[in-house]
Structures are given as C-alpha cells and as structure tokens.
Amino acid sequence: MKAVLLGATKGIGRALARLMAERGDAVFLLGRDLEALQKSARDLELRSDRGVEVGVAHCDLEHPMSYALALEAADKALDGFDAVVVTAGSFATQEKLEADPGLLARVLDANFRGTILFCEAVRKRLLARGGGTLCVFSSVAGERGRKPVGLYGATKAGLSHYLESLDHKYRAAGLRTVCIKPGFVKTSMTAGLPVPPFASEPEAVARVALRAIDRGTPAVYAPPIWALIMLVIRSLPRAVMRRVGF
Amino acid sequence: MAALLESWGRRMAPGSEVVSEDLERITAGRALSRGLARSYGDACLPAPSSSEIVGTTLADRILAFDPATGLLRAEAGLSLREIVRLFLPRGFFVPVSPGTMFVTLGGMVAADVHGKNHHRDGCFGAHVTSLRMRLADGRIVTASRSENPDLFRATLGGMGLTGHVLEVEFRMTRVPSPWILCESERIDDLEAFVAGLKAAARDWPFTVGWIDCLSAGRHMGRGILLRGRWAERGEAPMRPPRPLPRLSVPFVLPEWALSRFTIRIFNEVYYRAHVARSRRRVRHPEPFFYPLDAILHWNRIYGRRGFFQYQCVLPEASARRFLELLTSLGGASFLCVIKDCGAEGEGLLSFPKPGISIALDMAVRDDTQRIVDALNERVIAEGGRVYLAKDAFTRPEHFRSMEPRLPAFERARRHWDPEGRMKSAQSVRVLGDAP
Numbered sequence: 001m002k003a004v005l006l007g008a009t010k011g012i013g014r015a016l017a018r019l020m021a022e023r024g025d026a027v028f029l030l031g032r033d034l035e036a037l038q039k040s041a042r043d044l045e046l047r048s049d050r051g052v053e054v055g056v057a058h059c060d061l062e063h064p065m066s067y068a069l070a071l072e073a074a075d076k077a078l079d080g081f082d083a084v085v086v087t088a089g090s091f092a093t094q095e096k097l098e099a100d101p102g103l104l105a106r107v108l109d110a111n112f113r114g115t116i117l118f119c120e121a122v123r124k125r126l127l128a129r130g131g132g133t134l135c136v137f138s139s140v141a142g143e144r145g146r147k148p149v150g151l152y153g154a155t156k157a158g159l160s161h162y163l164e165s166l167d168h169k170y171r172a173a174g175l176r177t178v179c180i181k182p183g184f185v186k187t188s189m190t191a192g193l194p195v196p197p198f199a200s201e202p203e204a205v206a207r208v209a210l211r212a213i214d215r216g217t218p219a220v221y222a223p224p225i226w227a228l229i230m231l232v233i234r235s236l237p238r239a240v241m242r243r244v245g246f
Numbered sequence: 247m248a249a250l251l252e253s254w255g256r257r258m259a260p261g262s263e264v265v266s267e268d269l270e271r272i273t274a275g276r277a278l279s280r281g282l283a284r285s286y287g288d289a290c291l292p293a294p295s296s297s298e299i300v301g302t303t304l305a306d307r308i309l310a311f312d313p314a315t316g317l318l319r320a321e322a323g324l325s326l327r328e329i330v331r332l333f334l335p336r337g338f339f340v341p342v343s344p345g346t347m348f349v350t351l352g353g354m355v356a357a358d359v360h361g362k363n364h365h366r367d368g369c370f371g372a373h374v375t376s377l378r379m380r381l382a383d384g385r386i387v388t389a390s391r392s393e394n395p396d397l398f399r400a401t402l403g404g405m406g407l408t409g410h411v412l413e414v415e416f417r418m419t420r421v422p423s424p425w426i427l428c429e430s431e432r433i434d435d436l437e438a439f440v441a442g443l444k445a446a447a448r449d450w451p452f453t454v455g456w457i458d459c460l461s462a463g464r465h466m467g468r469g470i471l472l473r474g475r476w477a478e479r480g481e482a483p484m485r486p487p488r489p490l491p492r493l494s495v496p497f498v499l500p501e502w503a504l505s506r507f508t509i510r511i512f513n514e515v516y517y518r519a520h521v522a523r524s525r526r527r528v529r530h531p532e533p534f535f536y537p538l539d540a541i542l543h544w545n546r547i548y549g550r551r552g553f554f555q556y557q558c559v560l561p562e563a564s565a566r567r568f569l570e571l572l573t574s575l576g577g578a579s580f581l582c583v584i585k586d587c588g589a590e591g592e593g594l595l596s597f598p599k600p601g602i603s604i605a606l607d608m609a610v611r612d613d614t615q616r617i618v619d620a621l622n623e624r625v626i627a628e629g630g631r632v633y634l635a636k637d638a639f640t641r642p643e644h645f646r647s648m649e650p651r652l653p654a655f656e657r658a659r660r661h662w663d664p665e666g667r668m669k670s671a672q673s674v675r676v677l678g679d680a681p
Contacts (some may be wrong), residue, residue: 010304014267036267039307039309043308043309047308049336188267188304191264191265
C-alpha cells in the first residue's frame with residue numbers, strides 16, 4: 001500500500017503510521033509542524049528496517065490552499081498513492097468551545113470545512129486514477145446530540161454524514177471510503193479529561209482502523225464495543241437524553 | 247475528589263500527569279518527570295507542592311540508530327518493550343535490562359537500572375553515551391562524559407531530581423541469536439547459593455537466583471539458580487521469538503490471598519517443581535528476563551494496601567545474618583531475588599556495589615515501618631545500602647548513614663538546580679527537600 005497520512009505525528013495517527021511502516025507499506029506524512037513531521041518520518045524509517053524513505057510535506061486543515069501542493073508532493077514521492085488517511089482534527093471541551101467563539105470557529109473550520117475540502121481534493125485525485133482508499137477518523141461523538149460533546153460532535157456528525165454519502169456515490173467507481181468512529185482514546189488530545197469506561201489505547205484503535213482500511217469496510221467503531229454502546233445511545237428517547245448527563 | 251497518582255507498589259499521592267508528544271513543551275517549569283511509573287515506592291510520585299508532573303510515555307520516537315556501532319538515540323518515553331520488540335529480531339538487545347519491560351529509557355537512566363549481567367557489564371548508565379536534558383531553570387543542555395560530566399554522573403541513578411531527561415543515547419549490544427541458552431540448578435542452602443553465583447559469574451553473562459526465605463536453619467536460602475547466555479546460531483531456532491500472550495489480574499485481591507501460609511505453599515511448589523538438580527535448555531528471552539511481565543497488573547495480588555519491595559546490597563558474608571533477621575521480624579516475602587553485584591558505577595546515587603543484592607517483595611502491613619527500620623539498621627551495620635527505585639519507607643537519617651556519596655550528589659544538585667525546583671515525594675521524604 002502507498003499511503004498518505006494527515007495527522008500522523010501524534011496519537012492514533014502515529015500508532016497507525018507505525019503499523020503501516022513496520023509491515024512494509026510506503027508512507028508519506030502531511031501535517032502542520034515540519035520539525036515534528038521530520039522527526040516522525042525518521043522514527044518510521046528506523047522502525048521499518050527496510051531502508052524505506054518517509055517523505056513529508058506541509059499541510060494545514062485550516063488552510064485549504066495548502067492541500068493541492070501537499071498532495072502533489074505525496075503523489076510524486078510515492079509515485080501515485082493509493083490510500084489517504086486523515087487522523088488530524090481539533091478538539092476542545094464543550095465548556096471551552098461555548099466560552100470562546102474564536103476557538104469554536106477554528107474547530108468547526110478544521111474538523112468540518114477543512115476536512116471535507118481536503119477529502120474532496122483527495123477524491124478527485126483518486127477517482128482520476130481509477131480509485132483507492134480514503135480513510136477518515138470521525139467519532140462516536142457524532143452519533144447523537146449529547147450535552148458534553150455537542151459542538152465537537154456536530155462537526156463529526158457532519159463529517160460522518162459526508163463520508164457515508166461519498167461511499168454510496170463513489171464505491172462503484174473504485175473509491176473505498178472508510179469512516180472510523182473511535183470512542184474515548186487515551187491520547188494527548190484527551191489528556192486531562194476524566195477517563196470514562198471503555199477508554200482505549202491508540203494502538204488498539206489503530207489496529208481496528210488498519211483492518212478496516214485493508215478490507216474497505218465503510219464504517220467501523222473502534223474498539224468494536226462502541227457499536228453496541230452507540231446502538232443503545234441512539235435508541236434512547238429524547239426525554240431520557242435530556243435528563244442524563246452523557 | 248482530587249486525582250491520585252499511583253506507583254507500582256500502589257503508593258498514592260494527589261496529583262496528575264501532563265502528557266504530550268512534545269516533551270520540550272511540557273517539561274518547562276515542572277518539578278518531575280515519570281515514565282511508566284514502575285518504581286515501587288514514591289520516587290515517581292509528586293511532592294505535595296507540585297501536583298502536576300510530566301508523563302513521558304507519548305514521547306517515544308526513535309531518533310537515530312547505527313547498526314555498525316549499535317548506537318541508539320531515542321526520546322525518553324520510549325519503552326524497553328518497544329526496543330526489544332523492534333531490535334531483537336535485528337540482532338540487537340539492550341546492554342543492561344531490568345526485570346521488567348514496562349519501563350522507559352528515561353526511567354532506566356533515572357534509576358540507573360541493573361540486571362542479570364551486572365557482575366560483567368555494570369549498570370545501564372555505563373552504556374549511555376549522551377543525555378539531552380531540560381534543567382530546572384528552563385535551559386536545555388547535553389550531559390555526557392565530556393560535556394557537563396558532573397550533571398551526567400548525578401543524573402545516572404539520580405531519580406529524576408537533576409532535571410528532565412528528554413533524549414537518551416546508548417549503545418545496544420549485538421547478540422548472536424534472539425534466544426537464550428539457560429541452565430537452572432536447585433541449590434540447598436544460602437552459602438552454596440552465594441558460592442554458586444560467584445562460580446557462575448566467571449563463565450556466564452547472566453546470573454540470578456530465586457530463594458525461599460521462609461525456610462529456616464539448614465534450608466535457609468535454598469532456591470533455584472539461573473545461568474544464561476545468548477544462544478549461538480547453531481543452538482537455537484532460526485525464527486525470532488514471538489511476543490508471548492499475557493494474563494492479567496483483573497481486580498485487587500483481598501489481603502488474605504497472600505499470607506505466610508500461601509507463600510509457604512508457593513515456595514515449596516516452586517522449589518519441588520524443579521525435580522532434576524540441573525536443567526539446560528533454549529528459552530524465549532521474555533520469560534528469562536521478564537518472568538513477571540507475563541501477568542499484567544500483578545501488583546494487585548497484594549491487596550488494597552499494596553506492597554513494597556525491599557532491595558539492599560550487602561557484603562556476601564552478611565547475607566545469612568540479614569535473612570535471619572528478616573525471619574525473626576516475621577517478614578514473609580513471596581519472592582526473594584538474589585544476585586551478586588559487580589563494581590560500583592559512575593552514577594552518584596547508583597544502587598549496586600560489590601556484594602550480594604537481595605530483593606524482597608512484601609505486602610504493606612501495620613508493622614512495615616518497624617520491619618524496614620530494623621532491616622535498614624542491619625544494612626547500615628554491614629556497610630550496605632538500599633535501592634531508591636524500590637524504596638517507600640527508609641528514614642532520611644538511615645539513608646544518609648548508608649550513602650557516603652550523598653554530599654557529592656547534593657553538591658551537583660545545588661549547582662544545577664540552586665532553587666531546589668526539581669523534587670518528588672521521595673526526595674521530600676528521604677533527602678529532606680521542602681515539601
């Protein structure tokens with residue numbers, strides 16, 4: 001596999017990039033911080049032990065102007081990629097987002113507007129060469145309007161909605177869209193938050209995601225227990241959701 | 247409710263970990279870093295005044311590796327488990343390994359860990375070539391044998407009190423195969439054991455023993471002696487060993503689960519199970535180096551109050567007197583690990599010195615402080631010392647009496663951290679830092 005990863009310097013993206021590099025996939029990293037990208041690339045090269053070179057390019061979800069150049073650089077380095085993985089995204093607590101409209105604008109921008117514009121750029125590139133895999137990390141927070149993650153969840157709900165439609169429309173044309181919906185994962189993004197039940201490690205989520213990428217599964221919960229939990233939460237009546245705190 | 251941080255021996259202190267992939271950012275202005283929190287006592291717990299400490303485990307990138315020299319450079323949060331998983335199949339192993347894989351490079355430096363090859367290869371610090379550190383005043387400096395050598399020596403075994411270790415460079419060892427050739431032998435008493443360790447040290451790179459310290463008199467110190475070396479190519483399977491499955495202790499067991507009675511049964515079975523006097527076989531390196539890693543959360547077997555490990559090093563002739571004292575105090579240890587140590591290392595507070603190291607795991611009970619005090623007094627009288635990575639109960643006056651190098655360590659600390667910003671719960675308890 002020849003994969004481009006956006007957001008692989010940290011968290012689940014870092015874990016997934018390592019799994020891919022160690023099994024011999026060619027990878028190319030996109031992100032905001034060039035120094036962090038280069039260190040991560042070196043880490044992947046040393047872990048893979050196959051003498052592969054991992055290239056990097058600057059790409060910022062909040063700046064759509066950066067997408068085309070970044071994807072072009074990746075295409076060139078990999079001689080035509082066949083998979084793109086987006087783990088990048090912004091998170092802040094509901095409390096902070098409600099208090100700070102500037103921060104809210106940035107999270108909405110990165111997670112919804114930016115991610116969808118990026119996916120559209122990827123879609124065109126992959127379809128032009130007959131298809132490929134687009135794997136994007138959404139969240140269980142987008143499954144139901146909930147008090148503690150209303151605003152962040154809204155960006156992920158919109159994203160999941162878009163990814164499902166993309167899958168319906170273009171699967172036949174060769175574009176395999178994979179939407180990953182992790183539950184609470186212990187990463188630097190969620191550090192400092194109270195750890196709820198069923199919290200998981202980034203490596204476990206990365207393994208689930210990689211299997212879904214290999215199989216082209218349109219939507220998966222990670223870890224799988226969240227499918228059951230969300231089934232229950234989705235079926236709760238409004239009156240109950242209004243009363244409970246989750 | 248305030249959050250609690252825990253150590254491996256289930257000591258607790260109020261506080262929380264700040265974590266990030268960017269260690270440089272989060273170490274600025276903080277009093278302590280910790281890795282996987284495998285130190286048993288309070289070395290990895292915050293002082294009362296510094297509730298937020300740095301957790302390094304997300305900073306785990308490998309920065310450089312040269313197969314020609316074995317030189318590996320990585321961020322401080324990289325775990326030994328990852329290093330073994332990635333490099334053993336390529337023919338490299340860490341020069342010194344402690345008894346668990348669940349430690350980070352930063353922790354291995356802070357405790358200047360030793361292993362089954364101490365008699366031959368010394369502590370981990372002996373193989374470290376360079377450290378990148380964040381000092382208490384915010385500066386980032388290199389510490390090595392040529393650059394800031396006093397900081398380097400104070401940091402090896404310095405329990406994280408000289409600054410935050412950001413990066414570690416050390417030399418890996420080339421191994422002929424990824425398998426261990428191991429001999430185990432049943433030994434009848436303590437004197438034979440000490441002699442057996444010394445004899446094995448001449449020919450074997452790895453030696454260690456498990457002894458039964460509940461048996462008194464003639465059988466005192468009976469146990470199993472292990473000798474090992476890396477198997478040569480022709481002696482071992484060609485395929486690399488696979489990581490082993492792990493069991494887990496799912497919850498904290500009640501306190502009666504480990505009593506004098508159950509420990510006696512365990513010891514008897516473990517000793518008797520070794521039917522032949524001696525056995526030789528090729529083994530997976532994991533159960534050889536890390537027998538307890540097969541069971542995750544094994545610290546839960548000691549119940550709600552947790553446990554502590556008492557590890558000291560003593561002259562060989564003092565071992566029997568020490569174990570007799572332990573028996574008379576009623577201390578029952580589930581595991582007693584015995585190992586001969588080689589020369590003292592460079593680290594100003596490194597634990598090992600020539601003699602016999604004895605490590606005892608014991609559940610915390612009402613009389614624990616009394617037992618530790620009595621053992622420490624004996625250790626002082628015999629000219630030995632205790633290991634800070636395990637310690638939770640040693641009194642400051644006792645530590646000072648057993649550690650003639652302490653003034654030199656304190657001088658280095660004052661030089662690199664004049665305002666005394668770096669501290670831990672342990673440094674407050676043992677070294678008299680301001681809380």
